Amino acid sequence: MSTPSFHALTIGECRRETADTVSLRFDVPPELADRYRFAHGQHLTLKTSIGGEEVRRSYSICSGVDEGELRVAIKRVEGGVFSNHANDALAAGMSLEVMTPMGRFTTPLDPAAAKTYVAFAAGSGITPILSILKTVLAREPRSQFLLIYGNRTVSSIIFREELEDLKNRYIGRLAIHHLLSREPEEAGLLSGRIGADLVRELCSGPIDAASVDAVFLCGPQAMVEEVRDTLTAAGTPAERIHLELFGTSAPRRASAAPASVDDPVEGATIAILQDGKRREFTLAYDGDTILDAAHRHGADLPYSCKSGVCCTCRAKVREGKVAMAENYSLEPWEVEAGYVLTCQSRPLTDRVVIDFDAA
CATH class of the missing domain: 2.40.30.10 (Translation factors)
Structure with a gap:
């Protein structure tokens, strides 16, 4: 990589x-x-x-x-x-x-597969969904795609004409349901918001929650989590649900060091491994995140959102322990393998080695 x-x-x-x-x-x-x-x-x-x-x-x-x-x-x-x-x-x-492009809000494709995909998007959450939708329909000619797209008004529907063109091009394979929260009188379009009630209604109709092959959710945190939880309760395996958040609730600070750590005033020694080079500095246990501290000490580390969402600052802990305040992007297996989001991490031990070269 x-x-x-x-x-x-x-x-x-x-x-x-x-x-x-x-x-x-x-x-x-x-x-x-x-x-x-x-x-x-x-x-x-x-x-x-x-x-x-x-x-x-x-x-x-x-x-x-x-x-x-x-x-x-x-x-x-x-x-x-x-x-x-x-x-x-x-x-x-x-x-x-x-x-250069990053992100894991995706899924492998197989030209011979006949899969069922479902996506829920709100507002600008349509952007990655559109890329997924177009690629799936082009590369898996036997697969089907259902999109539920929420907006306030007709005029705020991003890519409206392109979506209509795609629906006409892939008749019988692409279904799109627009949901408007502020124009309930608009003919032919559903009214309301994307939430648990809508998901339960869809699961009693066009969506077979237990057999859907992949679900993509993109929008505000509250919407994404509500849809995820409702689908899971309806029988969709958790590993088939892919999330991307556009905005999160206020981030929490990582936990401070335990009382057993010696000399918390001086803090931990942090070693950063990047491009085959090593940089060390001292960081107070309740001070900056590892990412911010590394930048203050001259390291040019990759980052973007600093909210635990984009995963740009992902790295592996080679030695020591850290606490993450938030994690909206790492998979459970990555956390188990020692990967962390450095924008959300603070030291818990007197020495921490972070490897940005780990694949």
């Missing part, structure tokens, strides 16, 4: 998708084509300077794997520094620093 790295890419197209959403297509030079090959459902971390400060944000790729383009969509968020900048100031011909 290649180490994540940034490269300056030119915006080939800046396209208005809705009144508050733009999509950016990046031109990838031939010498970087291999570095920017992506799996359906992955994301890009974009970096730029706004008001003299470096700003990083992760945005999901909305292109299908076989479409020959690299595109993300960015919805304006109230008070969002990067999203407002993207919607107001970015244009074709401009350049951004773009990290």
Whole structure:
């Protein structure tokens, strides 16, 4: 697995998708084509300077794997520094620093398979789902896909025309149910919100919870967790449910060191292994996260959201123990194997060795 790295890419197209959403297509030079090959459902971390400060944000790729383009969509968020900048100031011909694709919100595909896929998306949560949907339908000609997509109004439905075109292209294989929370009178579209009641209703009709092959959930944390829990209760195996959050609740701080640790004032010795090099520094047990402390000591470690969601800062603990405040992206087997999110981790032992080169 290649180490994540940034490269300056030119915006080939800046396209208005809705009144508050733009999509950016990046031109990838031939010498970087291999570095920017992506799996359906992955994301890009974009970096730029706004008001003299470096700003990083992760945005999901909305292109299908076989479409020959690299595109993300960015919805304006109230008070969002990067999203407002993207919607107001970015244009074709401009350049951004773009990290190589990352993320595990995906699933292996088999051209001979005949599977059933279900996705629940809210608002801009459609972006990775669109990539997954297009890739699945193109690469698994015997598979079927059901999408439940929630928005406030018809005008806020991102990629509405493209979704309709896809439904017409894949008649009998793609079903789309739009759910509107603020236009209940809109003819032909469902009203309400995505939640437990809707999921239970669908499980008594078009969704066979126990036999669905893969479910993808993308949206606000409360919605994603409610749908996940309802599907699990209805019989969907947990390992078939894939989650991606757009926003989380307020993060908790990691636990402080236990009383048995000697000299908590001086703190723990942290060793960072990256690109075959080693960097050491001291970190107070109740101080910064390992990621923030490493950056203060000159390490250029990969990160994006700093909320435990994107998994960009994933690394392996080779020695010692840490506590993670939040984890929305690591699988149970990864935690068992010693992987942590360094943006959420603080030391619990007097020495911790973190390996960013671990695959």
